Amino acid sequence: MIELVLGGARSGKSRYAEQQAQASGKSVVYIATAEAGDDEMRARIERHRADRAESWQTVEEPIRLGETIKQHAGEGHCLLIDCLTLWLSNVLFDKQGVLQLSRFQQEKDALLQALSARPGRIVMVSNEVGQGVVSVHKTTRRFVDEAGRLHQEIAAISDKVVLVTAGLPMVLKRNGVRR
Template sequence: MKGTELILGGARSGKSRLAEQLAAASGLDVIYVATATAGDEEMAERIARHQTQRPAAWQVVEEQQDLASVVQRYSRKGTCLLIDCLTLWLTHCLCAEEATHEHWQQHKHDFLTALLHAEGRIILVSNEVGQGIVPMGELSRRFVDESGWLHQAIARQAERVVFVTAGIPQVLKGPVW
């Protein structure tokens, strides 16, 4: 996954802002891939705030489950895909009507395979949720487990992995800017 970066951090850590800065500075045609849906008024406000922060020239693609197809379709030389955020994608996949263990594993496999064959630069944003206590509830524990395993799989193959805390990026793997 040459050209693939994984940016991790907690809520309001600055991870999305860093990803947007890197995409803007890339000099490439940026395609912003949004995985969020406005299920309530507060989330709609969050989405609107993110939209106003992005350059108008960026193409926006909204996709909640089939990220593999988005990568296959839009990742080309001269493009930068900024996918924000993987944990929302995971939530959509785990909570879908057809959600089974196999359903998620297929989405994950297809996505990781698409990343391996991507031709353009890809910046992935995701929430690090595994640094706290083990949550109560089967779905919550599965979410934490699956996000951790997803991050590990991407990090093994990514060129760069960055952890953001309080707006400060810490490069865990790969070249420093």
């Protein structure tokens, strides 16, 4: 089963996803996509690490998400991927902020292929970034566009899609059926 959990910053989406993973009764593999580029991000990553159950295996993979899913997915596992939008920025842009379209397309294809062969349970967290104003900066517009397309493609193959706002989960799709 694939579950996509969307929400804004500090919406409670990660907490909700962690609760879903814990409730699965499966062995949880937490796949973290963040990279610590500054002190504030390092602190965020440390808070997330501290919040995880000690029994969970953590895999830190900022780029090769499809390959990581293939390596760790299984009937007895629940993969918790946090977060798709951080992964998207890692594959869409290089460290200098230059667009990397061929790498992005290759990694996106690998992700979608790995999800289609999905043994076990997968819970994915992502930021809903498309509900604000249209940015004047073309790089930001490109990121928002790609995030929206990625969410639509993953939602289409997901069994469940949840939007979390103010800590409240709203089910948009369940058992493959839109609400």
